[in-house]
Amino acid sequence: MSTQIHPVASLLAAIARGITGVQVQWAGCEPSQRQRIYFANHSSHLDFVVLWSALPAEIRARTRPIAAKDYWEQSALRRYLAAKVFHAVLLERGAVAKAQHPEEAHFVGRHLMDQMADALGNENSLILFPEGTRGTGEKIAPFRSGLYHLALRRPDVQLVPAYLENLNRILPKGEFVPVPMLSLLTFGKPLQVEPDEQKDLFLERAREAVAGLRRIGSA
Amino acid sequence: MFQALHDPKLVWLYGGVLSLLVVSTLIGQALKVRRTTDASRSTIDNLNARIRAWWKMCAIFAIAIMVGRVGALVLFGLISFLAMREYMTLVPTRRGDHRTLFWSFFVIMPLQYYLIGIQWYGFFAIMIPVLAFVFVPTSIAIAGDTEHFLERAAKIQFGIMVCAYCLSHAPALLLLKIPGFEGHDARLLLYLVIVDQMSDVLQYVWGKLIGRHKIAWRVSPNKTWEGFVGGVASATALGTALWWATPFTPLQSAGMSLMICLLGFAGGLVMSAIKRDIGIKDFGVVIEGHGGILDRIDSLCFAAPIFFHLIRYYFVP
Numbered sequence: 001m002s003t004q005i006h007p008v009a010s011l012l013a014a015i016a017r018g019i020t021g022v023q024v025q026w027a028g029c030e031p032s033q034r035q036r037i038y039f040a041n042h043s044s045h046l047d048f049v050v051l052w053s054a055l056p057a058e059i060r061a062r063t064r065p066i067a068a069k070d071y072w073e074q075s076a077l078r079r080y081l082a083a084k085v086f087h088a089v090l091l092e093r094g095a096v097a098k099a100q101h102p103e104e105a106h107f108v109g110r111h112l113m114d115q116m117a118d119a120l121g122n123e124n125s126l127i128l129f130p131e132g133t134r135g136t137g138e139k140i141a142p143f144r145s146g147l148y149h150l151a152l153r154r155p156d157v158q159l160v161p162a163y164l165e166n167l168n169r170i171l172p173k174g175e176f177v178p179v180p181m182l183s184l185l186t187f188g189k190p191l192q193v194e195p196d197e198q199k200d201l202f203l204e205r206a207r208e209a210v211a212g213l214r215r216i217g218s219a
Numbered sequence: 220m221f222q223a224l225h226d227p228k229l230v231w232l233y234g235g236v237l238s239l240l241v242v243s244t245l246i247g248q249a250l251k252v253r254r255t256t257d258a259s260r261s262t263i264d265n266l267n268a269r270i271r272a273w274w275k276m277c278a279i280f281a282i283a284i285m286v287g288r289v290g291a292l293v294l295f296g297l298i299s300f301l302a303m304r305e306y307m308t309l310v311p312t313r314r315g316d317h318r319t320l321f322w323s324f325f326v327i328m329p330l331q332y333y334l335i336g337i338q339w340y341g342f343f344a345i346m347i348p349v350l351a352f353v354f355v356p357t358s359i360a361i362a363g364d365t366e367h368f369l370e371r372a373a374k375i376q377f378g379i380m381v382c383a384y385c386l387s388h389a390p391a392l393l394l395l396k397i398p399g400f401e402g403h404d405a406r407l408l409l410y411l412v413i414v415d416q417m418s419d420v421l422q423y424v425w426g427k428l429i430g431r432h433k434i435a436w437r438v439s440p441n442k443t444w445e446g447f448v449g450g451v452a453s454a455t456a457l458g459t460a461l462w463w464a465t466p467f468t469p470l471q472s473a474g475m476s477l478m479i480c481l482l483g484f485a486g487g488l489v490m491s492a493i494k495r496d497i498g499i500k501d502f503g504v505v506i507e508g509h510g511g512i513l514d515r516i517d518s519l520c521f522a523a524p525i526f527f528h529l530i531r532y533y534f535v536p
Binding site: 021177180 | 314324
């Protein structure tokens with residue numbers, strides 16, 4: 001993949017930063033060139049652009065989003081944004097659940113992992129929203145298992161949790177006009193899968209790592 | 220453009236503010252050299268940071284006024300926008316308020332400043348208290364979420380009133396046609412801002428120097444009777460001494476200044492109460508780096524509309 005940032009991507013990032021006035025805090029780690037998977041809560045269309053724009057330019061050029069194929073292939077504009085502008089990795093949502101028998105599910109799941117691992121390659125980083133879909137912003141939904149499998153497959157890649165605050169109020173699901181409130185983005189401490197850690201336990205731990213970064217309105 | 224500089228009295232006001240900045244910078248630096256304990260060090264660093272911020276704020280304000288009416292409108296429109304952004308971020312709103320908030324930011328607030336721009340006083344005066352007042356609850360009701368309905372509607376209405384309506388009366392001073400004072404209305408705006416902000420500053424200074432007895436410790440632990448009396452008295456004296464820049468006699472100027480100081484105090488107290496209610500110390504602290512515009516202008520929000528209407532009632536035929 002090219003390490004050039006598409007000009008439209010830079011423009012959209014600047015607009016998103018202007019609307020959200022986002023303040024970025026690296027609470028658990030520093031920006032780094034090393035390969036990482038940034039995973040965050042998902043409540044708005046702005047989530048990816050804001051998170052991406054918060055990374056230093058040289059890191060941004062090599063960081064790609066994981067996105068839902070069904071959504072981003074619906075129109076020419078979406079296809080253009082996903083493929084050309086942000087170099088998104090498009091995955092089929094719910095493909096494993098749709099599979100007829102366990103073998104097919106296993107095969108489909110493997111294929112998804114292959115796609116993500118390919119996208120990582122030797123130098124890229126990924127942005128992943130493990131809830132799989134946008135929520136209301138009040139609670140973080142249980143994580144899908146992709147993060148776990150990818151972490152097992154690539155133990156050398158750092159898993160960095162991030163919390164995006166208030167974006168559900170700026171541009172909630174189903175709205176197309178934003179309200180310019182202020183938002184916060186906090187990067188947390190990288191975590192890894194412990195030896196013999198079970199899938200569900202790890203996913204819950206990862207979810208709590210994201211939730212623990214919440215700063216406003218947390219009780 | 221820049222015709223403001225042809226007004227010698229306005230230049231005197233600018234000069235006064237500039238010398239005040241220079242003197243306070245010198246005092247701040249002198250204190251920095253003399254500081255001894257760690258506690259005094261943090262107070263003095265904070266003081267010097269405030270003085271630096273004042274340089275920037277005065278520069279921006281001076282340039283806006285020099286540009287003329289449009290400059291003042293753009294500046295105050297921007298301040299309104301940033302203040303309302305802080306307010307709405309920290310006041311709990313729900314999903315059903317989204318469209319209402321969008322209208323508040325992008326239609327109601329710009330319209331308010333536009334109405335000043337085209338000098339349509341009648342509409343300017345009623346647009347928010349009447350039309351927006353009706354619009355806000357209606358549009359929330361249409362969105363269909365009735366949970367905490369009254370609270371949400373009231374909080375949004377209050378935000379629009381304080382951040383857009385009240386504050387817009389400061390640049391609206393430029394609309395007033397006072398006989399014998401034509402073309403000098405920029406001085407009135409400057410007078411209001413100087414007395415109001417100096418009242419804040421002097422209350423802080425007097426409070427730090429001799430403050431003992433808290434006024435409302437539950438609401439605002441830093442407000443003391445000594446700071447209040449000293450600050451209001453000295454800012455009123457300052458305002459009285461600036462009578463030559465206004466259409467007022469010295470006595471009228473004293474009355475106006477006293478009114479500005481008292482309302483400024485009221486504005487600060489009310490916004491402090493709101494902050495305690497939400498559970499934060501400063502509007503700017505939760506969102507680091509965003510300065511807390513609302514903390515700076517809370518006193519102006521209450522003083523501006525009443526100053527405007529007093530002048531309109533007594534000085535505009």
